[in-house]
Amino acid sequence: MELDEQRLLAEYKRTGDLQLLGRLYEPYMPLVYGLCLKYYKDEVKSEDAVMQIFETLIPKLRAHDVTNFRSWLYTLAKNHCLMDLRVTNRINTVDIEEHLVESDMFLHQHNKDERIPEDRLAQMESCLGELNAEQQRCIRLFYLEQKCYKDVAEITGYDLNKVKSHIQNGKRNLKICMERRKAE
Template sequence: MSWFSKNIKPDTVDDDALLQRYRQTGDLSVLGQLYQQYMPLVYGVCLKYLQDEEQSKDAVMQIFEELITKIHKHDVKQFRSWLFVLSRNFCLMQLRANKKNQTLSIDEVMEFPFVLHHNDDDDAMDNEAGIQQLEKCMQQLSPQQKQSVDLFYIKEKCYKEVADITGYTLNEVKSYIQNGKRNLKICLENSREQ
């Protein structure tokens, strides 16, 4: 489709005017006009994360549908930046949903060589010691790190959901997850050397 390859330089003044007009009138054609300028950007984000052209085209349309409701719930200061984050989060949620039915190796999300969920009983038994060690290392994290890591990696919440659940700021959540991940890696490496 030609609109995926358009090279348009959107004007933020027009963005604000269109956004304001959509909020006042609820006219979807106004929102469509605003969104159309950014379809190449949204498609690029989707393609980067989903790595599939057809899925990415579908995602561009689904993100527009999400936009219809989400734009009323958020105080959007810079539409382009906000839309970028919305698109990225949409793609991450798609990937996460697709992964739920697959074997999830902690190696894929946290760089540790232990499998969290596995269907094969023999392999699961082989990894039991690794899982127990991971649980032991989780206990050694600070309460904030433990809670943030658990919500993000095990319960598969996004940063914002973790912040909403815990009451921590977004920056604190990112810091707790990053530091918790690093501390877990150190703990697991030390336990393997013993």
């Protein structure tokens, strides 16, 4: 079997014939599915991952010299699942952090009579001063001057994704600073 795999790998690398790759991958599909199911705990997501991993194989096997396909495929599949979960968890974590920070610290005031206590404003201003320059500038423009992401990007000259990153990291750092000061 291993000799046949090596022959299929070599022939696929030479020709790029997807039928050869399919013959190579097919016996491992149940194992890849089981591995994905272990990580995702979701049948549909695992089935999708099996196909995504196959698509990943198309360029990777032509670029890499693989001597032990089974072991290499296991590592590739595991890394695919872990990276996907990491991205998903990062998105969920960001959503939770943004909710906590906005509701607790920035208090977008819907009631104009509602005021943030002076000591809390002083604490926030002091913590703002501890942020790096990029985070501080983006936080001030976004929250204190009520600019949208696009406006902040235009004003600062930062890429839109950098603006979002500076705001997210700045909010997290502000929250940490304010919690630290509250505990003092």
